[in-house]
Amino acid sequence: xxxxxxxxxxxxxxxxxxxxxxxxxxxxxxxxxxxxxxxxxxxxxxxxxxxxxxxxxxxxxxxxxxxxxxxxxxx
Amino acid sequence: xxxxxxxxxxxxxxxxxxxxxxxxxxxxxxxxxxxxxxxxxxxxxxxxxxxxxxxxxxxxxxxxxxxxxxxxxxxxxxxxxxxxxxxxxxxxxxxxxxxxxxxxxxxxxxxxxxxxxxxxxxxxxxxxxxxxxxxxxxxxxxxxxxxxxxxxxxxxxxxxxxxxxxxxxxxxxxxxxxxxxxxxxxxxxxxxxxxxxxxxxxxxxxxxxxxxxxxxxxxxxxxxxxxxxxxxxxxxxxxxxxxxxxxxxxxxxxxxxxxxxxxxxxxxxxxxxxxxxxxxxxxxxxxxxxxxxxxxxxxxxxxxxxxxxxxxxxxxxxxxxxxxxxxxxxxxxxxxxxxxxxxxxxxxxxxxxxxxxxxxxxxxxxxxxxxxxxxxxxxxxxxxxxxxxxxxxxxxxxxxxxxxxxxxxxxxxxxxxxxxxxxxxxxxxxxxxxxxxxxxxxxxxxxxxxxxxxxxxxxxxxxxxxxxxxxxxxxxxxxxxxxxxxxxxxxxxxx
Numbered sequence: 001x002x003x004x005x006x007x008x009x010x011x012x013x014x015x016x017x018x019x020x021x022x023x024x025x026x027x028x029x030x031x032x033x034x035x036x037x038x039x040x041x042x043x044x045x046x047x048x049x050x051x052x053x054x055x056x057x058x059x060x061x062x063x064x065x066x067x068x069x070x071x072x073x074x075x
Numbered sequence: 076x077x078x079x080x081x082x083x084x085x086x087x088x089x090x091x092x093x094x095x096x097x098x099x100x101x102x103x104x105x106x107x108x109x110x111x112x113x114x115x116x117x118x119x120x121x122x123x124x125x126x127x128x129x130x131x132x133x134x135x136x137x138x139x140x141x142x143x144x145x146x147x148x149x150x151x152x153x154x155x156x157x158x159x160x161x162x163x164x165x166x167x168x169x170x171x172x173x174x175x176x177x178x179x180x181x182x183x184x185x186x187x188x189x190x191x192x193x194x195x196x197x198x199x200x201x202x203x204x205x206x207x208x209x210x211x212x213x214x215x216x217x218x219x220x221x222x223x224x225x226x227x228x229x230x231x232x233x234x235x236x237x238x239x240x241x242x243x244x245x246x247x248x249x250x251x252x253x254x255x256x257x258x259x260x261x262x263x264x265x266x267x268x269x270x271x272x273x274x275x276x277x278x279x280x281x282x283x284x285x286x287x288x289x290x291x292x293x294x295x296x297x298x299x300x301x302x303x304x305x306x307x308x309x310x311x312x313x314x315x316x317x318x319x320x321x322x323x324x325x326x327x328x329x330x331x332x333x334x335x336x337x338x339x340x341x342x343x344x345x346x347x348x349x350x351x352x353x354x355x356x357x358x359x360x361x362x363x364x365x366x367x368x369x370x371x372x373x374x375x376x377x378x379x380x381x382x383x384x385x386x387x388x389x390x391x392x393x394x395x396x397x398x399x400x401x402x403x404x405x406x407x408x409x410x411x412x413x414x415x416x417x418x419x420x421x422x423x424x425x426x427x428x429x430x431x432x433x434x435x436x437x438x439x440x441x442x443x444x445x446x447x448x449x450x451x452x453x454x455x456x457x458x459x460x461x462x463x464x465x466x467x468x469x470x471x472x473x474x475x476x477x478x479x480x481x482x483x484x485x486x487x488x489x490x491x492x493x494x495x496x497x498x499x500x501x502x503x504x505x506x507x508x509x510x511x512x513x514x515x516x517x518x519x520x521x522x523x524x525x526x527x528x529x530x531x532x533x534x535x536x537x538x539x540x541x542x543x544x545x546x547x548x549x550x551x552x553x554x555x556x557x558x559x560x561x562x563x564x565x566x567x568x569x570x
Contacts, residue, residue: 008167012163020157020160023304024313027149027313028303034288035289035291035292036361039149040155040291040361040364043156044361047155047354047355048354050162051159051351053163054166054350055351058347058348
């Protein structure tokens, strides 16, 4: 496993910004979405968005056994 | 009282099945120290996932999260925030740690420090930090077991007695199972817990309020401040939220048992794929919060917030179902407790006692000392559990504040050639000292920030500054660490 590339690190930074550092922007009850408070809903969303970001990072830094040319086109 | 007997019978049955599964998984393998602690090598994706996921679902998840949703309100959301983020950290650092661990057949976290920094004193310090921080974590599991039995027996069995029974079962379980047995019991516990969480999390708000939406509407009406930070607290605001999330996300894989679990992966890519899907595993957390929020309106004035979930289940469902939830909860406490105690005992014997005090011990003697330590450490955890009234979440936050102090040494060690042994030693000492001072003098949170996070910043600064004025003297460490040795072009042959 080599060092992560800058692109994959940036993708990894997205969930930190979205699900943590930006808390003053989304820490409120209204508008309720699907009956749950907005902050609650927002954090549940990141349970699904974080895997997406990491999957992108995985595509950017493919494992050594896979050839890079087959990767990164299906995003 | 008959309800108590029904519930307790079912709990005992579930715990019994779990224990048998552990004994069975173990009985087919010969056990030396390596088998006992890292289960041999070559765990595939399934077992590694179980070992790691087994630590995602602990009593903390089950009783702690609902308890904090009940007593603190919105600050509990920090758990929902850090759980996906710890996987981001894992995605980038675990494969590198795993490479080193597999290549040099490392067994424990201090082994990693010994390899990278070449100092048995630093590795002993790391072992000491691990043993110390695992104590509140295993204490948390015993407290959880005590709460479950106390509620499920309708108060007939006192919490102290319940914790004493739990102590006996957990110690026996660790003794005979070892890590492989424990990993397989995780399967049973996760399936049960998932079932219990989904059912309880959906049924409870439906029964009392007609759905999750009406429940939140009623709560927002009755307690408008409960659902935004700082919730029912005065000092757990946004600064605390961000600092606690960052601290726990960085600290999670510094837990010695999880760090060492990464050594057992057959290849590093398994760990990256794990990290991608693991955030989905946290989907039970919101359901636990929901039960806690319901309890705010349905069960006001509970004397102990840790009991919120179990009391809610007891009030709502028949005794047999209380037994199922209690059984799931009991396994959820036992499995992590077993892994934590096993790790802690091994750290003490292998990385602290032998290198510093008794260099001539054989592996067999280390193994026997480790087994003795299981008893001693479980006893300590029991003692602390009986004499402490902290909430489960607060206990874990104390553990994190300590264990996260290993993060700079690991990450700088992986990515930088410049970091030195003295620098890391000074950093950990400063971080632990600062954490202990702030927490023991009641300064947590410190100016609105998590005390452990403040200490971690000091730790990073100390490590970097001291490293700059000292020289790295470990000969050949660049070759030891595949990441440091490999330039991007030559790294492709490694996996």
